[in-house]
Amino acid sequence: MSYARVLCAGLLGMEGRIVEIEADLAPGLPAVILTGLPDKGLNEARERVRAAVVNSGQTWPQRRITVNLQPATMPKHGSGFDLAIACALLTAAGDLPAAPLDGVVLLGELGLDGGVRSIRGVLPMVAAAVRHGVSRVVVPIANAREATAVPGIDVRAVDTLERLISFLRSEAHLLDLPDIPEPPPASPGLDLADVAGQELGKYAIEVAAAGGHHVAFFGPPGAGKTMLAERLPWILPELDDDAALEVTAIQSIAGVLPPHSTLVRRPPFQSPHHTASTSALVGGGTGIAKPGAMSLAHRGVLFLDEAGELAPSTLQALRQPLESGRVIVARANGTTEFPARVQMVVATNPCPCAQPAGDQACICAPAIRRRYLARISGPLLDRIDIQVHLRALSAAQLMTNDAPTDSSMIIAERVAKARAAAAARWSMNGWQTNAEVPGPQLRRPPWRLPNNDTKVLRTGLDRGRLSVRGFDRVLRLAWTIADLDGRQRPNREDVDEAAQLRMGEERADRINRPFSFSPSANRTTAWKEP
Structure with missing residues (x-):
């Protein structure tokens, strides 16, 4: 033969x-x-x-x-x-x-x-x-x-x-499969309780984890932006079987899966350097396209530290994948598609000089500050649900250890309950988190909120201070806040709170809304701006 x-x-x-x-x-x-x-x-x-x-x-x-x-x-x-x-x-x-x-x-x-x-x-x-x-x-x-x-x-x-x-030739047997080693004791991971002060930042991370929302942190060096981002994966629930198969397959293709590994259960965390190229971030390369950091972070967290230093063209490449949850790379010899449903966390200083004391010590001209922040374009920023400005820590905040702070384990339990409530509500439509729900779904009965509860959003939209995409993202945040508080539907306070997380107190004032926030009595961790 x-x-x-x-x-x-x-x-x-x-x-x-x-x-x-x-x-x-x-x-x-x-x-x-x-x-x-x-x-x-x-x-x-x-x-x-x-x-x-x-x-x-x-x-x-x-x-x-x-x-x-x-x-x-x-x-x-x-x-x-x-x-x-x-x-x-x-x-x-x-x-x-x-x-x-x-x-x-x-x-x-x-x-x-x-x-x-x-x-x-x-x-x-x-x-x-x-x-x-x-x-x-x-x-x-x-x-x-x-x-x-x-x-x-x-x-x-x-x-x-x-x-x-x-x-x-029937002369020998093949090898037995290697034994599955005993899983090591569960690592407690990084704890949010280690972050000094920044209660607003901690709450933003909790809301982001509960609803699958993107976050942007602005603030001086040492304010805790990186510490907050690195602790997000540790309050996310473990991956289910379908998600674990997707994540394991991507890591296997990229060659980063350790030998003798089974399914990856922990949500991945990717933090590419600010000099990363577009191909390294979203995927590509010569010949057959390879997955980038965005796909390696699928079902997990993509953290862009020092985002103001990234090339603007690289940042712009994130816009379409953030909306669709996938990366489509077209090359002369074919088109390749990678999943990229991530939670993105962006952290940047407010200006190039980045004085530790914050704005009061800044030596940059206003035009330089505007140009630096403009590297994160409006269309990209519009896709980020939560936008929080962190302030520099005082000595009292840094040295005080008496203030009660919830650990990541406690916060993870609240996140799991909120996610379970969202999944029960949306699973019949194929969605698991509030961030996945299309905006039109939230603007139609039976999910449409009363006009009195969304007054601030309608005013902001009519006056051009809020885009239609931003309108929908605030609604999603409101549903997540309600899930954390154990309510079936958001109320006006939830919408106002979501608007502050989206626009900040300063931006809320621009649409002529008197803003005052008091934490819900049902929430364990109260937060206020210092």
């Missing part, structure tokens, strides 16, 4: 695709020809496979070898095809039986010594095998636990090509 066919899998963006590896041996000068749009890394598989086969004790066929990867129109990239190519050509040469490979997907990179090494993107590839009706998959031992996260398929692990060859 001079022809054989073996199943493998590749990636097209976030989606796994089944690939058929065909091997044909014909008379002629010894050579290996790869067809089917292989990239450079896959073209180099010819030398890796040859060395692995020889070092596994097998004879390399001295014939003209043609390896075709179907579908031929799909670009193939990476080294995950090595194991399937080796088995296909050995089967075509008559050194391996074809029956044991029928309906089996083979994944793995080969070392020159014949070892089977881990690859990226195993989880979406195995999911593609399940959709294709495949019942068994062979993966590197380092990827075995990741593959078992996909239900409905028999996962086998292998460490060397020699072991797989012996198994196919």
